[in-house]
Amino acid sequence: xxxxxxxxxxxxxxxxxxxxxxxxxxxxxxxxxxxxxxxxxxxxxxxxxxxxxxxxxxxxxxxxxxxxxxxxxxxxxxxxxxxxxxxxxxxxxxxxxxxxxxxxxxxxxxxxxxxxxxxxxxxxxxxxxxxxxxxxxxxxxxxxxxxxxxxxxxxxxxxxxxxxxxxxxxxxxxxxxxxxxxxxxxxxxxxxxxxxxxxxxxxxxxxxxxxxxxxxxxxxxxxxxxxxxxxxxxxxxxxxxxxxxxxxxxxxxxxxxxxxxxxxxxxxxxxxxxxxxxxxxxxxxxxxxxxxxxxxxxxxxx
Numbered sequence: 001x002x003x004x005x006x007x008x009x010x011x012x013x014x015x016x017x018x019x020x021x022x023x024x025x026x027x028x029x030x031x032x033x034x035x036x037x038x039x040x041x042x043x044x045x046x047x048x049x050x051x052x053x054x055x056x057x058x059x060x061x062x063x064x065x066x067x068x069x070x071x072x073x074x075x076x077x078x079x080x081x082x083x084x085x086x087x088x089x090x091x092x093x094x095x096x097x098x099x100x101x102x103x104x105x106x107x108x109x110x111x112x113x114x115x116x117x118x119x120x121x122x123x124x125x126x127x128x129x130x131x132x133x134x135x136x137x138x139x140x141x142x143x144x145x146x147x148x149x150x151x152x153x154x155x156x157x158x159x160x161x162x163x164x165x166x167x168x169x170x171x172x173x174x175x176x177x178x179x180x181x182x183x184x185x186x187x188x189x190x191x192x193x194x195x196x197x198x199x200x201x202x203x204x205x206x207x208x209x210x211x212x213x214x215x216x217x218x219x220x221x222x223x224x225x226x227x228x229x230x231x232x233x234x235x236x237x238x239x240x241x242x243x244x245x246x247x248x249x250x251x252x253x254x255x256x257x258x259x260x261x262x263x264x265x266x267x268x269x270x271x272x273x274x275x276x277x278x279x280x281x282x283x284x285x286x287x288x289x290x291x292x293x294x295x296x297x298x299x300x301x302x
Contacts, residue, residue: 003030004085004205010198011082015191016059021082024075024111027103033082034104034111037062038071043141043298044113046105047074050123050148052176052209053281054081056195060287061120061294068295073113075101077124079208080199087204092211094224097124098131105132106139116141118298122148122283123253124212127228134231137238142301143266144243144294146275147282149256152232153217153225160251165213173203174210183280185249192284235264241301242266245293247278247285271297 021033035055045065047058055074065072076083078100079092086092105111117140121129126148133140151157157165168174177193188196200206217225242264244257261267273293278285 001028001091002087004087004202005031006082006085006199006201006205010201014056014195014198015189017056017195019062021055021076023082024104024108026078026100027107030078030084030086030100032078032084032100032104033076035062035072035074038066039069040071040112042069042071043118044071044073044115045118045120045294045298046113046129047072048101048119048121048125048129049074049077049080050125050127051212052080052174052179052200052206053123053196054199056081057122057281057283058287061283061291064288064291064295068299070295070298073105075105076199077101077128077208079211082199085199085205085208087207089207089211092208092215094127094215094217095227097128097215101128102132102135118142118144118294120144120146120294122146123280124148126150127216130235131227131231133238134234137234140240142241142243142298143238144245144297145257145260146245146290147247147250147253147256147280149253149259150228150231150235151217152228153220153222154229156218157216158251158254161213164252168210168213172206172210174200174206176200176206176209180281180284185247185277185279185285188284232263237265239265241270241297243270243294243297244272245275245282245290247275247280247282249278250280250282252280271300
């Protein structure tokens with residue numbers, strides 16, 4: 001598997017991102033970059049990003065969690081951020097993404113993820129993270145879903161997503177910053193958009209971002225659909241605290257929170273919230289607010 005590694009100088013002086021990352025190793029030897037901050041023996045909050053962002057998306061969410069005494073772990077998915085980037089679109093599959101995360105976070109002893117985790121997931125972070133929850137629910141103390149879902153091929157995605165997929169398929173050299181800006185309620189500053197672009201300086205580095213839309217199950221016979229049906233079966237028995245924190249301005253995932261609220265028993269009695277003034281990338285628009293909501297919720301559900 002041919003791999004692209006973004007030059008380190010692309011990650012210097014990123015606005016609002018003062019932390020250093022370290023690397024974990026997947027089962028097939030790829031490097032997965034991870035931001036790991038906070039007391040090593042504290043409760044762990046695992047933050048998973050989606051398409052086409054990287055851990056930079058959570059830079060406003062992290063400080064309220066650290067202020068609450070929590071340990072924060074934020075991976076860059078394979079193909080994104082500082083992580084290794086296989087250069088062929090066909091190198092990316094739904095199953096491989098799940099295994100890359102699982103093996104790096106839970107099989108690499110240097111990850112040191114002992115005890116139950118709190119998962120926070122947005123966009124593809126949910127499609128991957130919720131599969132991890134379903135595979136080993138006892139590993140997780142809580143789940144927070146934010147502008148995400150777990151499609152199982154039983155329904156078609158909406159028109160906003162269909163337009164996004166068509167755009168990605170027709171633009172091999174994806175304008176990453178433009179896509180991030182289009183998913184925000186308020187336009188990010190040019191230097192912020194440049195930080196989102198930093199991991200992707202050449203066309204070959206964007207294979208992961210190009211491949212994601214086509215991997216979402218849109219029919220029962222598509223790869224990943226049966227596994228997601230089985231995952232829903234487990235999630236429908238998950239009784240630990242589950243928070244929905246969706247934004248008020250995301251046309252892609254609008255209404256998806258109702259699936260969790262009606263199907264997951266852990267959502268009952270939780271302080272579900274709407275993050276106002278935010279688009280698809282609610283971490284960018286209202287990251288401090290989202291971080292405080294999560295920190296307060298963790299404090300209320302020991």
